[in-house]
Amino acid sequence: MARSEALTVDEYLAELSEDRRNSLSVVRRVVLDNLPEGYMEEMQYGMISYVVPLATYPKTYNGKPLAYVSLASQKNYMSLYLMSIYGDEEN
Structure with missing residues (x-):
């Protein structure tokens, strides 16, 4: 996949093939379940990113x-x- 121009995480995941979407969704869930309070999920540099606001x-x-x-x-x-x-x- 070339660098994504998706503006939201949902758009990014929708661009992926089903196998890639499923695999990234599993890792995403692990990250979200363990992310310290106060961090935010957003698109940054064409990737799903978890950032300090x-x-x-x-x-x-x-x-x-x-x-x-x-x-x-x-x-x-x-x-x-x-x-x-x-x-x-x-x-």
Whole structure:
């Protein structure tokens, strides 16, 4: 699949073949069931992403919410991207 232009997670999943949609939906459910409170699910960079909202942390390097986890269906594989988030009490 080329980079998706879907604006919502539902649109993104609808673009996928049934086997890809089913597989990503299983992983999505695991992520949603274990996501810390306060994170949001949205489309970011053509992928399903789970982000720290700007209302929680507005000082990002690019002005966009920081991604914590992303899911994508690529041409030959599916990806689960896990990003490390760290911080301190002063920032």
